[in-house]
Amino acid sequence: xxxxxxxxxxxxxxxxxxxxxxxxxxxxxxxxxxxxxxxxxxxxxxxxxxxxxxxxxxxxxxxxxxxxxxxxxxxxxxxxxxxxxxxxxxxxxxxxxxxxxxxxxxxxxxxxxxxxxxxxxxxxxxxxxxxxxxxxxxxxxxxxxxxxxxxxxxxxxxxxxxxxxxxxxxxxxxxxxxxxxxxxxxxxxxxxxxxxxxxxxxxxxxxxxxxxxxxxxxxxxxxxxxxxxxxxxxxxxxxxxxxxxxxxxxxxxxxxxxxxxxxxxxxxxxxxxxxxxxxxxxxxxxxxxx
Amino acid sequence: xxxxxxxxxxxxxxxxxxxxxxxxxxxxxxxxxxxxxxxxxxxxxxxxxxxxxxxxxxxxxxxxxxxxxxxxxxxxxxxxxxxxxxxxxxxxxxxxxxxxxxxxxxxxxxxxxxxxxxxxxxxxxxxxxx
Numbered sequence: 001x002x003x004x005x006x007x008x009x010x011x012x013x014x015x016x017x018x019x020x021x022x023x024x025x026x027x028x029x030x031x032x033x034x035x036x037x038x039x040x041x042x043x044x045x046x047x048x049x050x051x052x053x054x055x056x057x058x059x060x061x062x063x064x065x066x067x068x069x070x071x072x073x074x075x076x077x078x079x080x081x082x083x084x085x086x087x088x089x090x091x092x093x094x095x096x097x098x099x100x101x102x103x104x105x106x107x108x109x110x111x112x113x114x115x116x117x118x119x120x121x122x123x124x125x126x127x128x129x130x131x132x133x134x135x136x137x138x139x140x141x142x143x144x145x146x147x148x149x150x151x152x153x154x155x156x157x158x159x160x161x162x163x164x165x166x167x168x169x170x171x172x173x174x175x176x177x178x179x180x181x182x183x184x185x186x187x188x189x190x191x192x193x194x195x196x197x198x199x200x201x202x203x204x205x206x207x208x209x210x211x212x213x214x215x216x217x218x219x220x221x222x223x224x225x226x227x228x229x230x231x232x233x234x235x236x237x238x239x240x241x242x243x244x245x246x247x248x249x250x251x252x253x254x255x256x257x258x259x260x261x262x263x264x265x266x267x268x269x270x271x272x273x274x275x276x277x278x279x280x281x282x283x284x285x286x287x288x289x290x
Numbered sequence: 291x292x293x294x295x296x297x298x299x300x301x302x303x304x305x306x307x308x309x310x311x312x313x314x315x316x317x318x319x320x321x322x323x324x325x326x327x328x329x330x331x332x333x334x335x336x337x338x339x340x341x342x343x344x345x346x347x348x349x350x351x352x353x354x355x356x357x358x359x360x361x362x363x364x365x366x367x368x369x370x371x372x373x374x375x376x377x378x379x380x381x382x383x384x385x386x387x388x389x390x391x392x393x394x395x396x397x398x399x400x401x402x403x404x405x406x407x408x409x410x411x412x413x414x415x416x417x418x419x420x
Contacts, residue, residue, distance in 0.1 A: 142359050
């Protein structure tokens with residue numbers, strides 16, 4: 001009896017060809033996006049989505065063409081932070097893909113929420129994919145489709161908000177080899193830093209530029225006198241980060257304005273500084289690559 | 291996968307495909323002797339392959355937009371389940387930001403029990419099990 005390699009072809013499904021076409025579609029979509037920036041954290045609850053949304057709004061306010069993709073499939077936050085008036089909306093089909101929702105300052109937002117019809121009603125459930133073995137491929141495919149099947153158009157920046165843990169970051173970097181870099185978000189607590197420092201090696205192992213670290217919830221601004229108050233600041237990791245070669249991108253204090261949707265908050269000085277630093281770091285990495 | 295006819299050592303050809311909700315039945319036949327068999331995929335394997343976004347048997351047309359998401363995501367039961375006045379009033383006690391999620395959770399419970407109208411009694415039943 002002949003064996004597998006004795007018979008030409010792959011059995012008729014042309015799996016390699018199908019995967020090749022998927023990746024071609026993705027590459028074509030990414031070719032109109034200048035820089036893709038992932039905002040990540042190994043830890044939940046550090047305000048990663050808030051940071052991602054306000055950064056996206058800040059860049060758009062400067063006149064850049066900005067997209068924002070929520071890859072947190074089970075806990076999308078960007079729709080509420082960037083386009084609260086479209087909560088529960090479904091993305092409609094355009095000439096060349098699904099049209100992202102127009103959010104704060106024209107940020108083009110895409111999230112699984114805009115495809116499921118769930119909106120804010122519930123988290124996503126995958127029919128038939130109940131085990132981790134079957135759920136993994138569906139999640140990765142969903143991420144690929146959100147990237148490749150969205151009609152992003154020409155973008156200067158696409159901000160990718162990732163779910164807690166840097167696990168999904170591996171999927172993002174596999175799908176976007178040209179990723180401009182990763183901005184990590186932490187809070188100034190020992191626990192958060194401990195977990196974040198562990199993830200730095202993981203990010204480096206993925207071979208993508210680590211753009212730097214954003215410290216969120218670092219103290220608060222006194223509502224009466226405007227003076228900074230260092231409540232919650234357990235860790236000052238400047239020296240450690242310097243030794244590890246991780247540039248600080250800036251710190252955000254507790255600020256009532258950050259609780260608002262990004263389109264209503266107006267410019268926030270600390271966010272603007274972080275955006276400046278982020279763009280500078282992207283420029284440095286691009287120059288180094290050139 | 292490739293299939294050989296053990297009588298003729300010929301490559302068997304895909305003769306037909308039939309899909310149900312979670313499995314696929316593929317018929318192969320031998321071009322020489324006409325012998326055929328059916329391969330019935332199990333639900334886990336079918337889900338795994340569907341999740342990859344590839345189509346068994348090949349693809350002649352480009353994949354539709356968001357194919358995996360649209361095929362995999364559990365459909366909303368919105369509109370198929372009604373709420374009576376008492377249940378709506380009680381739901382009004384839930385803070386507005388949490389109301390859509392509470393509504394969805396109760397609807398999921400009702401759908402799982404085949405209940406078509408949500409009443410305060412159904413809400414009690416759901417709450418007891420949550």
